[in-house]
Amino acid sequence: MTPSNVEQVLNTWQDSLHQHGYRMTRPRRQVMEIIAASETALTPQEIYQKSLELERSLGIASVYRTLEMLEELGLIQQIHQPGGCHGIWPTLEGHKHHLICRDCGQMQVIEGNVDIDGYITAIEKQTGYRVDDHWLQFFGRCDGCLN
Amino acid sequence: MTPSNVEQVLNTWQDSLHQHGYRMTRPRRQVMEIIAASETALTPQEIYQKSLELERSLGIASVYRTLEMLEELGLIQQIHQPGGCHGIWPTLEGHKHHLICRDCGQMQVIEGNVDIDGYITAIEKQTGYRVDDHWLQFFGRCDGCLN
DNA sequence: TCCTTATTGATAATAATTATCATTATCAGT
DNA sequence: ACTGATAATGATAATTATTATCAATAAGGA
Structure with missing residues (x-):
C-alpha cells in the first residue's frame, strides 16, 4: 500500500471506530499503521515485534485487542496459508x-x-x-x- | 465417509506408510480411523479428545507426530476456516x-x-x-x- | 520366535493467547 | 481549554497449544 493510501485507509478506519463508539488511541493507531503499511499479511506476534522498533512500543495484549476490534468492524480479515492448522481432512485426488x-x-x-x-x-x-x-x-x- | 470407504482409505494409507518405511502402529491407526470417519475437519486436540473415549487412548504427542507424517505423505491436508489466524490483512471492497x-x-x-x-x-x-x-x-x- | 530399532507416552520446555486489574488517557460536555 | 466519567492500556498471571526429551515398548524382518 502506498503512503497516501495508508493515510486514506487510516482516516476511513478512524471514522469507523468513532461511529461505533470506540476511541482512537495511540496504540490502536500504531497497530493500524503497521497493518496498512505492510507488504505481507502479519501475525499478531509480528505486529508486536514491529512495534518494538518504534519509539513507543505496544503491549502485546493491546495488539490482540485491537485486532479483535478491527475484525469485528470488518476492517481487516484473516489470511490463511498452508502450514497453519485449523482442521485436518483426508486428501482426495482432484478434489480441492x-x-x-x-x-x-x-x-x-x-x-x-x-x-x-x-x-x-x-x-x-x-x-x-x-x-x-x-x-x-x-x-x-x-x-x-x-x- | 461411509464405513466401507473408511476401510478402503485405511488400507491405502497403510500401504503408503509401509512404502515409505513407516510402521503401522496402533496409535497411528487410531488417528487415521478418527480422521477418516469424521464428518468434520478435526483439530489435533479434537482428535486427541476423541481418542479418550476409546478403550486405549492416545498420547497427545503421538497425535501431532502422526499428523505430521500423514501430511508429509500427502494423505491429509489442512483446512482453514474463518476464525483461526495466520495473518492479518486489510479488507478491501470487492477484493476477495x-x-x-x-x-x-x-x-x-x-x-x-x-x-x-x-x-x-x-x-x-x-x-x-x-x-x-x-x-x-x-x-x-x-x-x-x-x- | 528373536532382535533391531522405530515409535510411544509421560512430561518438561516453549510459544501463543486470554484474563485480570490498577493506572492512564480519550473525548464529550461544559 | 478544562474537567470528569470511563474506555483503554500495559504488566503480568493464567491458560492453552505445540514441540522436545528420553526411558520403555512394540513392529516387523530375519
Missing part, C-alpha cells in the same frame, strides 16, 4: 474445493468445475508469479443447520 | 482473492473476475447449503523469489 458449515463444522468436498486454469494463467501473466496451488473454500450453513 | 508467495510471504490482492456466482448457485442447489462467503487463494512464488 471445500464447503464448510459455519454452525456445525460439517464439510463437503465438491468437484471442481470452475474454470480456474484460465484465470491462473491470466494471473501469472499479470503478476509475474508462478502459481502452484490454490484453495477455493465456501462458507455458509448446511441444510440441517438452516432448519 | 489473494495471491501469496510461499517464500517471502508477499501478498497481492487480485480482482475477482472468475464466474464464481454461477458455481455457488449450482453448489447451493446440489448440497442444500446457503453459501454466504468464499475464499479463493493462490499460492506460488513471486517474480522476485523466482529469480
Whole structure:
C-alpha cells in the first residue's frame, strides 16, 4: 500500500471506530499503521515485534485487542496459508474445493468445475508469479443447520 | 465417509506408510480411523479428545507426530476456516482473492473476475447449503523469489 | 520366535493467547 | 481549554497449544 493510501485507509478506519463508539488511541493507531503499511499479511506476534522498533512500543495484549476490534468492524480479515492448522481432512485426488458449515463444522468436498486454469494463467501473466496451488473454500450453513 | 470407504482409505494409507518405511502402529491407526470417519475437519486436540473415549487412548504427542507424517505423505491436508489466524490483512471492497508467495510471504490482492456466482448457485442447489462467503487463494512464488 | 530399532507416552520446555486489574488517557460536555 | 466519567492500556498471571526429551515398548524382518 502506498503512503497516501495508508493515510486514506487510516482516516476511513478512524471514522469507523468513532461511529461505533470506540476511541482512537495511540496504540490502536500504531497497530493500524503497521497493518496498512505492510507488504505481507502479519501475525499478531509480528505486529508486536514491529512495534518494538518504534519509539513507543505496544503491549502485546493491546495488539490482540485491537485486532479483535478491527475484525469485528470488518476492517481487516484473516489470511490463511498452508502450514497453519485449523482442521485436518483426508486428501482426495482432484478434489480441492471445500464447503464448510459455519454452525456445525460439517464439510463437503465438491468437484471442481470452475474454470480456474484460465484465470491462473491470466494471473501469472499479470503478476509475474508462478502459481502452484490454490484453495477455493465456501462458507455458509448446511441444510440441517438452516432448519 | 461411509464405513466401507473408511476401510478402503485405511488400507491405502497403510500401504503408503509401509512404502515409505513407516510402521503401522496402533496409535497411528487410531488417528487415521478418527480422521477418516469424521464428518468434520478435526483439530489435533479434537482428535486427541476423541481418542479418550476409546478403550486405549492416545498420547497427545503421538497425535501431532502422526499428523505430521500423514501430511508429509500427502494423505491429509489442512483446512482453514474463518476464525483461526495466520495473518492479518486489510479488507478491501470487492477484493476477495489473494495471491501469496510461499517464500517471502508477499501478498497481492487480485480482482475477482472468475464466474464464481454461477458455481455457488449450482453448489447451493446440489448440497442444500446457503453459501454466504468464499475464499479463493493462490499460492506460488513471486517474480522476485523466482529469480 | 528373536532382535533391531522405530515409535510411544509421560512430561518438561516453549510459544501463543486470554484474563485480570490498577493506572492512564480519550473525548464529550461544559 | 478544562474537567470528569470511563474506555483503554500495559504488566503480568493464567491458560492453552505445540514441540522436545528420553526411558520403555512394540513392529516387523530375519
